[in-house]
Structure formats: structure tokens, C-alpha cells
Amino acid sequence: MTPRLSLTARLTILFSLSSAAVLLGLGVLIWLAIDDHFADEDYAVLADNVRLIEKIAADGPAASLPQRLGPALEHHAGFVAEVRGADGKRLYATRDFDFRPALAAAAQAPAGNDAFAWEQQGQTYRGLRARLAHAGAQSGGQPGALRVLVGMDTALHDHFLHAFRNTLAFYGTLAALASGLLGWWAARRGLSPLRTMASRARAVTAHKLDARMPVETVPVEMADLAANLNAMLERLQRDFARLSEFSSDLAHELRTPITNLMTQTQVVLSQPRDAARYRDVLSSNMEELQRLSRMVSDMLYLAKTEHGITLPSAEPIEVADEVGALFDFYDALAEDKGVRLALRGRGRITGDRLMLRRALSNLLSNALRHTPAGKGIVVEITPGADAVQVVVENEGETIRPELLPALFDRFFRADKSRARPESDGAGLGLGLAITQAIVTAHGGAIGVSSEAGKTRFTLTFPA
Missing domain, CATH: 1.10.8 (Helicase, Ruva Protein; domain 3)
Structure with a gap:
């Protein structure tokens, strides 16, 4: 496996490469600019020499043109020239220089462009061709035209560019390394x-x-x-x-x-008992086992509901019908405790009928447990355009405001010292947590408020 680079190393490499690319681009730009400048200077010098040849040719007859051109042109180092008459006869040429590569390069130059360049014996030359009018009649000769080809080697400029390129490479590498070191320091400090x-x-x-x-x-x-x-x-x-x-x-x-199970079992096994005593102990143990079973079932149900379980079924539900069925179930208990049950309004939601009934049952069971005799429990259903509200309100002791946010926590008890072995699963601190999970699974929300001796649980379901 290829080792992964640290962020500092990556930033350092990136900064170094970016600096090197910028410096390289700048160096190439400068190098090309200098080369273009030297080319312009060379062609300017060649144009001056063409004008000099034109002036010399105009000052005398064609017969003496070679004698007059020699002293004027041969003292320029690296400069070559060839002059031909209108008939193609060579009138002047730099000694010991082969003009055939130059003539071939000039012939390949685009029409209308008199400047060209060529390679000869490992040396680069820049050249210029021109056609000059020769007024030879003034000196007794015949008028005609001169074909001029002048060139200049670029050895001096090439030497300078080569030295500049080496210097640029050296300082560019040094600058890239310095930029990389600076980038490493900046990246390490920044990170x-x-x-x-x-x-x-x-x-x-x-x-x-x-x-x-x-x-x-x-x-x-x-x-x-x-x-x-x-x-x-x-x-x-x-x-x-x-x-x-x-x-x-x-x-x-x-x-x-x-x-409780262990204590009762140990007591009954400590000495022989009659059958009735054994039945009593087994009945008591069965109650405790049922309590444990409800607790475990509630915990599993709550875990599945809180982890995004989908609704087992989704159907239209008349909430008032479900509340009425629960009233029938709790009617005997409410009558025994002297608590009144009342239902107001109707509304329809889409959800799972058994889950909704369990949520409402938990709230009603909780309300019955905390409503004093002679008081009442009211379930009010309010339909809306986007949501249906179900409010379960009971009269009783006001819950302290600081306890309200914790009511839906598992195993929450306002009085930690109270044990309620007689309670069902909802009374063990799981009922409200299960109710909240069911409402959330239906895409709704649940809230609670308690003031002036009345506690209200508000369930909001999407319509």
C-alpha cells in the first residue's frame, strides 16, 4: 500500500510545484521576449545594411560596385551579403561563404515576407532579402535592378541566451526550493x-x-x-x-x-409447605414474571420504534373511535376511582391502529393513575388542514416545570424513592417514552404542559 502523505507534505509539494511552474513560465516568457528583442535588433541592422548597399549602388556605376561594397561591408563581424544584377550575375559576395542554404531558405519564405532564418554548419543565421533599383545610367551603365541577400549569425545572442537559460534554471530551482521550505513552514504553522x-x-x-x-x-x-x-x-x-x-x-x-422472586422462593423452600402455600408463592412469582416480561417487551418495542421502524400498516383511522374503545376498556377502573371520562371532537389520521391505540392507552393509564377522585379526564380532538391534534388533559397535582422535559425519558420518576410494583409497564417509566416513539414514527410530535392543577399531553399527527 502506498503510504499516505500528511496534509503538510501535500501543501508543501503543491506550493513548491506551483512556485516552480510560475517561475518556469516567467523564465520562458522572459527568454522569448529577449529572443524576440534580439531578432528585432538583427533585422534592424540588416535593414540598415540593405540601405547602405542601396546608397553605394546609387553613387556609382555597376562595374565598380564590388570594389565599393567590399570596404563598406567586410568589417562587420558575422555579417554576410550577396548582390546580384538583374541578369542573375553575382556582383558581390562575402568571401568563403556558401550562400546556397541561404538562397534555399529565402526561396521557402512566404510571399511578401523578406525576413527568414536558416541553419548552416551548426550556426543559426537571420537573413533579409531585397530588390533594389539601380540607376546605372547616370554613371554610364545600364539601369536595372539589384537582388540583395544579407545575413547575420546569431552566435553572440545564442551565447547570451544559453548563459541566461542556465542562470535562470539555477535561480529558478533555488527559488522553488526556498518556496517549498517557506510553504512547509507556513503549512505547518497554519495547521x-x-x-x-x-x-x-x-x-x-x-x-x-x-x-x-x-x-x-x-x-x-x-x-x-x-x-x-x-x-x-x-x-x-x-x-x-x-x-x-x-x-x-x-x-x-x-x-x-x-x-422478590428469589426471596419468596428461598423462603418457601426453607421447609416443607402445604399445597396451598406453594400455589400462593407460585401465583406471586407469576405476577413478578409477568412484570418482567412486560418490561422486556416494552424495551424491545421501544428500541425498534426509536430506530426508525416502519409502520406495520397504514390505514385511515378515526381517532375518536379508538378513544371511545379505550374509554369502554377503562370505564370500570375510572368508575371505581371516581374519575369522569369525556371525549370532544373527531378527526382522521393515517397510521397503524394498534400503535395508535397503545399510545393513547399509555396516556389514559397515566392520567387515571394521577387523577384524584371526583376529577375528570378530557380527550379533545381538533382536526386541521395540515395536522390533527389530540389533547389528553387530566386534573391533578401540577408537575413542576423543571420536570416536564424529562417526562419522556425512560424510567423517569419524579420521586425516586417511590416503588410501584403494582404498576404496569406504562407505570415503570416506559409508557411515555413509548408514546413519544410511536408519535414520532407517525411523523408527528408530542408535548406536555402542566399548570393550575391541569396536565395536558398534546399529540400532533399529520392530517
Whole structure:
């Protein structure tokens, strides 16, 4: 497996390559600009020499043109020239120079472009061709035209460009290395907040979730990341605390019936008993086992519901019919406790009938348990364009405001010292948690308020 590079190394390499590319592009641009400048200078010198040849040719007869051109042109180092008459006869040419490559290059030059270049014996030449009028009649000769070809080798300029290229390569490499070193320093310094955040993240354990990232001291680009990490740690700390509390409550709830089972069984086995005593103990054990079974079933149901379980079925449900059926079920208990049951309004939702009935049953059971004799429980259904509200209100003791947000927590009890072995699963602190999970599974929301001796649970379902 190819080893992964650190972010500092990646930024350093990227910065070095970018600097090298910029320097290389700048060097090539300068090199081309200098080369173009030298070409312009060479062609300007060649044009001056063409004008000089034209002036010399105009000052005398064609017969003496070679004698007059020699002294004027031969003192230019690297300069070559060839002059031919209108009939193609060579009138002047630089000694010991082969003009055939130059003539071939001039013939291949585009029409209308008198400038050209060619290679000869490993040397580059720049050339210029021209056609000059020769007024030879003034000196007793015949008028005609001169064909001029002049050239200049670029050895001096090539030597300068070669030295410039080597110098540019040396300083470009040195500058790229210096840029890479500077980039490494800048990247390492710029990423130091990330290393600080990583060190703090390494310090986070199950027993130390209070560590937070330094939002104020990190750059703006990392502040959002630090804030999100802090929010994540806050959620983890809160959920871990809830999980720890839930584990403790679960152990407490399970310990009571198991202890009862063990105690009663040990007592009855300590000495022989009659059949009636054994039946009484077995009946008592059956109640405890049923309680444990309901608790385990409720926990499994709650776990499935909270983990995004889909509704077993979805059908139109008349909420008032379900509440009426539950009133029939709880009517005897309500009459025995002296509690009045009332239903107001109607509304239809789409959902699972059994899940909805269980949620409403949990609320009614909870209301009956906390409603004093002579008071009432009212279920009010309010249909709307987008949602249906179901309110379960009971009269009784007002719940303190600081306890309201925790009512839907598992195994929550306002009075931790109270044990309720006679309660069903809803009374064990799971009923409201299950109700909330069911409402959420239907895409709704649940809320609670308590004031002036009345507690209201409000269920909102999509219409």
C-alpha cells in the first residue's frame, strides 16, 4: 500500500510545484521576449545594411560596385551579403561563404515576407532579402535592378541566451526550493490548530467527555469545524449521561422483581409447605414474571420504534373511535376511582391502529393513575388542514416545570424513592417514552404542559 502523505507534505509539494511552474513560465516568457528583442535588433541592422548597399549602388556605376561594397561591408563581424544584377550575375559576395542554404531558405519564405532564418554548419543565421533599383545610367551603365541577400549569425545572442537559460534554471530551482521550505513552514504553522484539536480529541474518553475544541483561538476556516465538534461532544456527553442513568434505572427496576422472586422462593423452600402455600408463592412469582416480561417487551418495542421502524400498516383511522374503545376498556377502573371520562371532537389520521391505540392507552393509564377522585379526564380532538391534534388533559397535582422535559425519558420518576410494583409497564417509566416513539414514527410530535392543577399531553399527527 502506498503510504499516505500528511496534509503538510501535500501543501508543501503543491506550493513548491506551483512556485516552480510560475517561475518556469516567467523564465520562458522572459527568454522569448529577449529572443524576440534580439531578432528585432538583427533585422534592424540588416535593414540598415540593405540601405547602405542601396546608397553605394546609387553613387556609382555597376562595374565598380564590388570594389565599393567590399570596404563598406567586410568589417562587420558575422555579417554576410550577396548582390546580384538583374541578369542573375553575382556582383558581390562575402568571401568563403556558401550562400546556397541561404538562397534555399529565402526561396521557402512566404510571399511578401523578406525576413527568414536558416541553419548552416551548426550556426543559426537571420537573413533579409531585397530588390533594389539601380540607376546605372547616370554613371554610364545600364539601369536595372539589384537582388540583395544579407545575413547575420546569431552566435553572440545564442551565447547570451544559453548563459541566461542556465542562470535562470539555477535561480529558478533555488527559488522553488526556498518556496517549498517557506510553504512547509507556513503549512505547518497554519495547521497547528488542527494538531491542537487532534490532541484534545485524543484526550476524549468515556470518562472524560468534557473536553472542548478552542473555537476562539483557531482560524475562521476551522472555527466552524471546531464548533461542530464541540456540538458533537456535547451530544455525546448528554447521551452518555442518559445511557448511564438508563442503565442504572434498568438495573434498579430489574433488581426488585428478581429479588422478590428469589426471596419468596428461598423462603418457601426453607421447609416443607402445604399445597396451598406453594400455589400462593407460585401465583406471586407469576405476577413478578409477568412484570418482567412486560418490561422486556416494552424495551424491545421501544428500541425498534426509536430506530426508525416502519409502520406495520397504514390505514385511515378515526381517532375518536379508538378513544371511545379505550374509554369502554377503562370505564370500570375510572368508575371505581371516581374519575369522569369525556371525549370532544373527531378527526382522521393515517397510521397503524394498534400503535395508535397503545399510545393513547399509555396516556389514559397515566392520567387515571394521577387523577384524584371526583376529577375528570378530557380527550379533545381538533382536526386541521395540515395536522390533527389530540389533547389528553387530566386534573391533578401540577408537575413542576423543571420536570416536564424529562417526562419522556425512560424510567423517569419524579420521586425516586417511590416503588410501584403494582404498576404496569406504562407505570415503570416506559409508557411515555413509548408514546413519544410511536408519535414520532407517525411523523408527528408530542408535548406536555402542566399548570393550575391541569396536565395536558398534546399529540400532533399529520392530517
